[in-house]
Amino acid sequence: MEISQPYLLFLGDVHDHLAAKTAQGIVDWRREWCEGQLRLEGCKADCGLPDMGVADARAAGVKTMVVGVVNPGGVLPDHWIATIVEAIEAGMDIATGLHQRLRDVPEIAEAADNAGVKLIDVRHSTQRFATGKGTKRPGKRLLTVGTDCSVGKKYTSLALEKGMRDAGMNADFRATGQTGVFISGRGVSIDAVVADFIAGAAEWLSPANDPDHWDVVEGQGSLFHPSFAGVSLGLLHGAQPDAFVVCHEPTRTKMRNVETPIADIGDVIDMTIAHGRLTNPDITCVGLAINTKALDDDAAKAIISDLGEKYGLPACDPIRTGVAPIVERIKQLG
Amino acid sequence: MEISQPYLLFLGDVHDHLAAKTAQGIVDWRREWCEGQLRLEGCKADCGLPDMGVADARAAGVKTMVVGVVNPGGVLPDHWIATIVEAIEAGMDIATGLHQRLRDVPEIAEAADNAGVKLIDVRHSTQRFATGKGTKRPGKRLLTVGTDCSVGKKYTSLALEKGMRDAGMNADFRATGQTGVFISGRGVSIDAVVADFIAGAAEWLSPANDPDHWDVVEGQGSLFHPSFAGVSLGLLHGAQPDAFVVCHEPTRTKMRNVETPIADIGDVIDMTIAHGRLTNPDITCVGLAINTKALDDDAAKAIISDLGEKYGLPACDPIRTGVAPIVERIKQLG
Numbered sequence: 298m299e300i301s302q303p304y305l306l307f308l309g310d311v312h313d314h315l316a317a318k319t320a321q322g323i324v325d326w327r328r329e330w331c332e333g334q335l336r337l338e339g340c341k342a343d344c345g346l347p348d349m350g351v352a353d354a355r356a357a358g359v360k361t362m363v364v365g366v367v368n369p370g371g372v373l374p375d376h377w378i379a380t381i382v383e384a385i386e387a388g389m390d391i392a393t394g395l396h397q398r399l400r401d402v403p404e405i406a407e408a409a410d411n412a413g414v415k416l417i418d419v420r421h422s423t424q425r426f427a428t429g430k431g432t433k434r435p436g437k438r439l440l441t442v443g444t445d446c447s448v449g450k451k452y453t454s455l456a457l458e459k460g461m462r463d464a465g466m467n468a469d470f471r472a473t474g475q476t477g478v479f480i481s482g483r484g485v486s487i488d489a490v491v492a493d494f495i496a497g498a499a500e501w502l503s504p505a506n507d508p509d510h511w512d513v514v515e516g517q518g519s520l521f522h523p524s525f526a527g528v529s530l531g532l533l534h535g536a537q538p539d540a541f542v543v544c545h546e547p548t549r550t551k552m553r554n555v556e557t558p559i560a561d562i563g564d565v566i567d568m569t570i571a572h573g574r575l576t577n578p579d580i581t582c583v584g585l586a587i588n589t590k591a592l593d594d595d596a597a598k599a600i601i602s603d604l605g606e607k608y609g610l611p612a613c614d615p616i617r618t619g620v621a622p623i624v625e626r627i628k629q630l631g
Numbered sequence: 632m633e634i635s636q637p638y639l640l641f642l643g644d645v646h647d648h649l650a651a652k653t654a655q656g657i658v659d660w661r662r663e664w665c666e667g668q669l670r671l672e673g674c675k676a677d678c679g680l681p682d683m684g685v686a687d688a689r690a691a692g693v694k695t696m697v698v699g700v701v702n703p704g705g706v707l708p709d710h711w712i713a714t715i716v717e718a719i720e721a722g723m724d725i726a727t728g729l730h731q732r733l734r735d736v737p738e739i740a741e742a743a744d745n746a747g748v749k750l751i752d753v754r755h756s757t758q759r760f761a762t763g764k765g766t767k768r769p770g771k772r773l774l775t776v777g778t779d780c781s782v783g784k785k786y787t788s789l790a791l792e793k794g795m796r797d798a799g800m801n802a803d804f805r806a807t808g809q810t811g812v813f814i815s816g817r818g819v820s821i822d823a824v825v826a827d828f829i830a831g832a833a834e835w836l837s838p839a840n841d842p843d844h845w846d847v848v849e850g851q852g853s854l855f856h857p858s859f860a861g862v863s864l865g866l867l868h869g870a871q872p873d874a875f876v877v878c879h880e881p882t883r884t885k886m887r888n889v890e891t892p893i894a895d896i897g898d899v900i901d902m903t904i905a906h907g908r909l910t911n912p913d914i915t916c917v918g919l920a921i922n923t924k925a926l927d928d929d930a931a932k933a934i935i936s937d938l939g940e941k942y943g944l945p946a947c948d949p950i951r952t953g954v955a956p957i958v959e960r961i962k963q964l965g
Contacts, residue, residue, distance in 0.1 A: 428858040428859070431857025432889075432890060492824050492825070493823065495826050496857060496859075521909060524830055527861040528826045528861060531860065531862075534861070572860070
């Protein structure tokens with residue numbers, strides 16, 4: 298999946314800013330790709346971009362209108378279709394992360410065929426993959442893993458990409474989820490791939506590269522999550538990371554949407570190494586990313602310090618403290 | 632996926648018996664479901680069933696014509712279509728394990744719509760699954776796992792179902808691959824499920840049951856196979872087995888289609904327990920199924936005895952020696 302820049306972010310008429318989380322993520326990490334936002338009457342979200350219509354966006358050189366909002370049920374409301382068709386007729390590709398496929402809306406499919414533009418459903422991969430081969434590829438790779446889903450793996454990966462680039466390293470974020478694909482302009486929703494091809498998709502996502510180049514691969518799920526561990530394991534084998542960072546939310550007691558207790562950081566480290574060795578014998582843990590959003594500053598600093606000491610690893614909160622200690626450890630790997 | 636019995640096995644005009652492996656598997660394990668075989672001119676396969684045409688099969692009460700053959704590329708040859716349409720017009724469902732979908736052949740789709748019969752593409756699941764929940768379900772479960780793909784997990788599972796039933800136990804084979812689905816008349820090609828739903832599909836496959844009922848779940852891949860381990864792990868979490876049997880081919884040095892060395896039996900036992908505990912704390916290994924096809928009788932007996940002693944487990948070759956020692960161990964579990 299490849300998405301052309303620059304973007305116009307379509308926010309529709311969503312009722313709160315949370316519904317525009319995807320669009321906000323794009324603005325946070327790729328402000329330079331965003332020419333503006335398009336809001337319908339009544340829209341309560343605001344990503345702080347210039348408001349513009351389709352004609353202005355086209356004049357500004359926009360190549361893709363990104364539907365950067367979610368609405369209940371993941372379907373496209375009927376009253377958004379006219380604007381999407383207008384953007385198509387102006388020559389823009391359309392990209393969404395909704396469950397409903399753009400091509401399943403007849404007006405959109407017809408307009409796209411007439412205009413010769415791409416309809417990109419990030420949630421539905423049309424890419425064909427090979428099965429994973431397990432062969433070692435040149436270039437270096439880092440994977441974020443977790444003690445649960447939704448503990449900050451995407452944010453940590455993007456913060457590491459930025460931190461490594463700022464430190465003069467050659468690093469690229471590799472997206473495995475919808476928002477990440479919009480942010481990197483390329484990637485695959487790994488959880489939407491057919492099961493046989495999880496590892497193969499991860500290999501495709503992170504191809505051979507220069508020996509000093511780092512792919513920072515966005516992790517998914519957890520090896521200990523009873524719903525999604527298969528995805529996490531296939532991604533680990535396919536990404537064949539040299540280094541990994543464990544992401545953790547210290548106030549959580551149960552995993553997301555299930556009754557399973559949150560995994561132990563030490564178990565995640567051991568299991569990631571045990572499996573990761575299959576495709577990269579040199580795999581090593583380079584840090585802990587602790588999501589301390591639920592804690593005050595003192596409590597946050599205490600737990601970061603405690604966990605770092607307990608496991609003998611650089612520990613930080615990518616949002617509260619930045620990822621410098623982990624970047625330093627990665628540099629030491631050479 | 633549910634397939635109605637009895638079956639007519641369509642063998643087409645394949646060039647050797649190996650191409651009818653699926654049909655032969657059905658005959659081996661469910662002879663009582665098979666009314667006959669339908670062979671076109673030049674067919675070199677023979678499953679030993681009465682040859683019959685569509686009209687005779689219909690008169691015999693056949694409900695489904697199973698295309699039980701593979702041909703290179705997995706597509707349906709044009710000259711098979713007329714017979715398939717004839718069966719549809721006689722009111723039979725059609726089931727295949729080919730890559731090509733029956734519905735993508737216009738004549739077949741149209742005939743099926745007119746006749747109101749089902750087209751069942753076992754390789755393509757249309758069933759919608761929930762994500763796995765990890766909650767313990769009543770009933771007992773056994774899973775076959777492996778040191779590689781294609782080491783005899785399906786055969787072992789079917790032999791265990793038979794052995795357990797013969798021993799008076801209440802046991803049902805649960806299919807996770809194409810041939811298995813034809814043999815059990817129900818199941819899911821787990822490797823064709825969308826990655827997010829692997830564990831959920833395994834939970835659907837093996838629902839809550841009587842406390843003394845055993846599901847014998849067909850395993851897939853290996854936790855140590857770099858292409859398919861994600862499937863194996865999701866299946867393990869979803870199946871939440873009380874007992875597992877390790878299937879192994881002792882003459883193999885590398886895993887199928889990759890350069891990875893074959894996994895160690897002890898590592899497979901340890902890793903299966905480490906992960907299986909997440910959804911069933913009582914998981915235990917009840918035996919080794921050694922595929923000794925490549926060995927002579929003395930060598931086979933020696934390696935079965937050696938491996939059984941080394942790991943302190945009942946060991947056998949389901950084909951050469953039967954599975955009685957493993958069934959005995961399962962009975963002891965209560």
